[in-house]
Amino acid sequence: MQGFLDIFDIYLLEAVINGILLGGVLALLALGLNLIFGVIDVTWICYAELVMIGMYGMYYLIQVYHLPYWAAAPLVVLLVALLGAALHYLVIAPLLTAPPINQLLATGGVVGLKGNLAPDGGIVKVAGMKTLQFTGPARCFDGEEACFEAVKKRTYKEGEVLVIRYEGPRGGPGMREMLSTTAALYGQGMGEKVALITDGRFSGATRGFCIGHVGPEAAVGGPIGLIRDGDVIEIDAVRGILNVKLTDVELAERRKTWKSRENPSAASGYLWKYAEQVGPAVKGAVTHPGGAAEKECYADS
Numbered sequence: 656m657q658g659f660l661d662i663f664d665i666y667l668l669e670a671v672i673n674g675i676l677l678g679g680v681l682a683l684l685a686l687g688l689n690l691i692f693g694v695i696d697v698t699w700i701c702y703a704e705l706v707m708i709g710m711y712g713m714y715y716l717i718q719v720y721h722l723p724y725w726a727a728a729p730l731v732v733l734l735v736a737l738l739g740a741a742l743h744y745l746v747i748a749p750l751l752t753a754p755p756i757n758q759l760l761a762t763g764g765v766v767g768l769k770g771n772l773a774p775d776g777g778i779v780k781v782a783g784m785k786t787l788q789f790t791g792p793a794r795c796f797d798g799e800e801a802c803f804e805a806v807k808k809r810t811y812k813e814g815e816v817l818v819i820r821y822e823g824p825r826g827g828p829g830m831r832e833m834l835s836t837t838a839a840l841y842g843q844g845m846g847e848k849v850a851l852i853t854d855g856r857f858s859g860a861t862r863g864f865c866i867g868h869v870g871p872e873a874a875v876g877g878p879i880g881l882i883r884d885g886d887v888i889e890i891d892a893v894r895g896i897l898n899v900k901l902t903d904v905e906l907a908e909r910r911k912t913w914k915s916r917e918n919p920s921a922a923s924g925y926l927w928k929y930a931e932q933v934g935p936a937v938k939g940a941v942t943h944p945g946g947a948a949e950k951e952c953y954a955d956s
Contacts (some may be wrong), residue, residue, distance in 0.1 A: 768866060770898035771906065772878050772888065775870030775937040777852065777897050779890075780861065787892040789850040789864050791816045792885050793899070797873075797916050798822065799833055799855070806839045813848045816888040820879050821916050822855030823872025824940035828921050828930040832858045837865055850890055852897070854879050854936075866890065866897060868936050874915055875935070881909040 764782035769775075781787060794811055795818045796802035802819045805811050817836070824830045833853050840846045841862060850864040854872035857865050873880030878899065882888070887900040921930045932942040 766892045766895060768890070768892065768895050768897035770889075770896050771901070771903070772852075772882070772899040773866075773869045773897045774878070775935060777866045777869040779864070779866045779892050780857070780859075781892050783862070784864065784892075785847065786864070789816070789890045791850065791888060793818050793882050793888050795820065795882060795884055799831075799836060799853075803836050803839065806836055806843070809843065811849065813845065815849050816890070817849055817851045818879065818882065818888075819851065819853040819855060820873035821918070822853055823870070823874055824933045824936055825930045826872055826874030826916070826918065827855060828918070828926055828933065830856050830936060830940060832856050832861075833865070833867070834858045834861060837861045837863060850888075852879070852888070852890075856936075864890065869897070870935050870937050872935070874918075874930075876910060876913055876915070878906055880915075881906055881913055883909075 762781070764780060766779050766781050768777045768779060791814045794805075794815045796805065798821055799819050802817055805817075811817060819833055819836065820826070822831065822833070833851070833855050834857065837846070837851060837857065840849060840851070846863040850866070852866040852869055854867075854869045854874075854877065856867040869877070869879050871877030871879075882899050882901070889896060889898045889900065891897075918930070921927050929942065934941050
């Protein structure tokens with residue numbers, strides 16, 4: 656029996672050491688990922704490591720040194736408290752307050768824009784872009800297919816701002832992505848020579864000066880539905896501006912004669928019901944009135 660206990664103690668000691676080392680390696684790996692990518696909140700991992708050390712330490716003191724529980728417990732609590740304080744003040748706190756290392760951009764990879772063309776805002780991905788300002792005449796298309804045909808036939812011009820509208824949550828309906836058109840533009844070598852704005856959206860693979868989520872969308876009478884070919888559009892991702900060079904009076908006059916485009920794909924059935932109920936993209940394009948207006952949430956029942 657004594658020999659069995661000696662072997663058990665040896666295996667227990669190895670388990671304790673391996674557990675602490677493995678936990679330490681995982682914690683260091685998590686810290687490294689946080690430093691490089693900023694994707695993991697490592698504080699809970701580090702504190703979990705202390706719990707692991709305390710748990711194994713308790714068994715170690717009891718089984719190897721044969722300390723009674725009343726003596727082992729305070730030692731383990733004191734050890735974990737000291738390690739936790741050292742870890743927090745020497746490792747975690749400096750990491751959380753440290754300045755960015757090798758910062759590539761002054762902003763993030765995505766910038767929000769606002770202006771008289773996008774009172775509710777628009778989004779542009781600036782990561783990898785060479786220029787952050789663009790001004791040019793509008794070339795308007797009602798739907799992506801019309802714009803894609805113009806790109807295929809090369810009937811657009813360098814320096815234009817291609818406007819794809821009626822692709823928002825209600826106008827689409829469904830706010831699909833405009834990846835085909837941007838891919839075709841780059842295939843023709845024109846990706847950096849034109850800009851593209853839409854009340855629809857773009858995927859993460861989109862390249863070039865492409866502004867999506869422009870709101871209010873055209874289907875509800877937003878400014879993007881009022882502009883015409885030749886109107887000058889100003890885009891400035893540095894100052895966060897998306898404007899059309901029209902006065903408020905001119906936009907108001909155009910709104911008086913504006914009529915929404917009829918969408919045959921949403922003339923009936925579920926798409927029609929969705930288009931009638933969906934809200935703006937800026938509020939999540941949801942089909943319910945929101946928590947402030949709902950009388951009862953089905954998830955609570």
